Amino acid sequence: MTDPFYTLGIETSCDETAVAILRGETDLVANLVYSQAKIHARYGGVVPEVASRDHLRKLPYLAHDALAQADLSLDDISLVAATYGPGLVGPLLVGLSYGKGIAFGREIPFIGVNHLEGHIFAHRLTTPKVPPPFMTLIVSGGHTSLVEVKAYGEYQLVGATVDDAAGEALDKVGKMLGIGYPAGAEIDRLAQQGDPTAIPFPRPMSSSPGFDFSFAGLKTAVLYHLKKNTREKQEDVAASFLASVVDVLTKKSLEATRRYHLERLVVVGGVAANSHLRERLTSDGKERGIDVLFPERSYCTDNAAMIAAAGAFHHLSAGESHPLSLAPQPSLSL
Numbered sequence: 563m564t565d566p567f568y569t570l571g572i573e574t575s576c577d578e579t580a581v582a583i584l585r586g587e588t589d590l591v592a593n594l595v596y597s598q599a600k601i602h603a604r605y606g607g608v609v610p611e612v613a614s615r616d617h618l619r620k621l622p623y624l625a626h627d628a629l630a631q632a633d634l635s636l637d638d639i640s641l642v643a644a645t646y647g648p649g650l651v652g653p654l655l656v657g658l659s660y661g662k663g664i665a666f667g668r669e670i671p672f673i674g675v676n677h678l679e680g681h682i683f684a685h686r687l688t689t690p691k692v693p694p695p696f697m698t699l700i701v702s703g704g705h706t707s708l709v710e711v712k713a714y715g716e717y718q719l720v721g722a723t724v725d726d727a728a729g730e731a732l733d734k735v736g737k738m739l740g741i742g743y744p745a746g747a748e749i750d751r752l753a754q755q756g757d758p759t760a761i762p763f764p765r766p767m768s769s770s771p772g773f774d775f776s777f778a779g780l781k782t783a784v785l786y787h788l789k790k791n792t793r794e795k796q797e798d799v800a801a802s803f804l805a806s807v808v809d810v811l812t813k814k815s816l817e818a819t820r821r822y823h824l825e826r827l828v829v830v831g832g833v834a835a836n837s838h839l840r841e842r843l844t845s846d847g848k849e850r851g852i853d854v855l856f857p858e859r860s861y862c863t864d865n866a867a868m869i870a871a872a873g874a875f876h877h878l879s880a881g882e883s884h885p886l887s888l889a890p891q892p893s894l895s896l
């Protein structure tokens with residue numbers, strides 16, 4: 563291992579182009595995220611081909627700027643880590659190929675990172691002194707899963723959504739309310755001004771056994787409610803809908819933590835940036851003697867710092883790397 567050991571992290575699985583540089587396993591020296599959200603907003607969701615082309619356009623500039631910010635050159639990089647799934651195949655291919663090109667050209671190792679594991683490593687970046695075991699709720703635009711983290715690299719799936727992810731439901735309800743894509747942060751803001759008890763939306767699967775989730779029915783309930791009640795206040799709909807999402811996520815996650823005899827719950831992914839979810843889980847966790855932790859907000863939504871952290875961990879602790887033939891895996895699971 564060269565000293566210091568720098569990892570160049572690349573994330574392009576959806577609509578964020580991101581590059582980060584990590585020293586060692588947790589010391590971040592550059593972290594740049596460029597969001598394509600504005601480009602996709604006019605279509606109401608991510609258009610894969612448009613996303614691929616924009617990643618291709620922006621990625622070299624981000625890598626250049628990240629190196630400049632860290633006052634490094636490519637000569638200083640010891641490892642390249644890029645997301646290889648899950649995600650959109652075109653966007654994944656762009657980041658993966660770019661990363662492989664650098665690794666090949668500089669004759670340094672390359673490692674593909676599972677995006678979901680990356681989200682878990684956002685916790686390690688923010689709170690390196692709180693190691694596993696813990697329960698993790700991964701709650702994002704593409705996933706809603708409960709995972710027991712026995713050790714970094716050792717995971718057991720405890721439950722997952724049977725249909726829509728929580729973030730996906732938030733974005734779809736946002737569309738019904740006329741909010742631009744992505745809607746999570748705006749629903750968060752609107753809900754601060756609304757009454758969460760105004761509309762009694764269902765709490766899907768909250769009393770069913772097991773730890774699976776379902777958000778498609780809730781989304782449909784909002785749609786029917788809006789059709790029947792055209793004069794409903796946007797703030798009340800946002801607050802009532804979010805209350806239902808937060809309620810289900812809180813109950814299931816804390817119960818899973820208790821059932822697996824764990825003392826700690828770590829909440830990661832874009833929806834973990836939600837202020838209502840952060841507040842409720844923290845206070846209900848306290849009542850039940852469960853320590854609930856969230857990464858800093860900027861590490862919750864997609865970024866390359868978490869990808870570099872997961873890649874550096876696997877390489878430095880187990881000597882792992884991947885051949886340059888590694889293909890994107892759009893449906894990769896943990």
Ligand code: KG4
Binds near residue numbers: 703705837864
């Ligand atoms: O982790 P992420 O950036 O991308 C995926 O891997 O999917 O998560 C994106 C999701 C979107 O659905 C977005 O609406 C949601 O996270 N989101 C939020 C907030 N910020 C982003 N949802 C609720 N409250 C927020 N503050």
Ligand code: ZN
Binds near residue numbers: 677702703831832864
């Ligand atoms: Zn993500």
